[in-house]
Amino acid sequence: MSVYSDKVLDHFESPRNVGEIENASGVGTVGNAKCGDIMRIFLDIGDDGMINDVKFKTFGCGAAIATSSMATELVKGKSIQDALKVTNKAVMEALDGLPTAKIHCSLLAEEAIHAALWDYAQKNGLEIEGLQQPKSDIHEDESEEED
Ligand code: FES
16 A cells, blocks of 8 residues: 555656646746755636646656646636635645645645746736745745744
C-alpha cells in the first residue's frame, strides 16, 4: 500500500494540462526554497472573465505534480472568483488527501494560481476582489508559522 491515494498516483502518472500557453493572459511562478520545487501556471482568460484554458509546468516532487494537475483541472472553465476558491485544501480533498509532509506541495499549487491571476490583473489594470499579491517563495510563509 502506498501513502498516496489512488488519485494522487493517477495525477502523478498521467498529469493533466501539462505544458505552456503562448501569449497567456497570466503566468504565475512560485517556488519553495526549502525543497527547491518550482511551479508555473499559465492561464488563458476570456473577455468574459472565464478561464478558458490552463497549463502547468512543475519542477518538483510527485505530490507537486499531482497537485498542479488537479489544481488545473479544478480551475479550468471557471470564473476568476470561483478559481480563487480553489484553495490547497480543495485540491487536497479532490485528491483524497496528502501525507502531512506533502501538504506544502498543495500550497504551491494554490499560490501559483493566485500568482497567475495577479499577473493577469496587473497586465489589464484590474483589481480582483479577494486577491492579494502572492509570494514568489512560499517557504517564507512556512517559517513564519513555525516561529
Ligand atoms: Fe516541495 Fe513537494 S517536496 S513541493
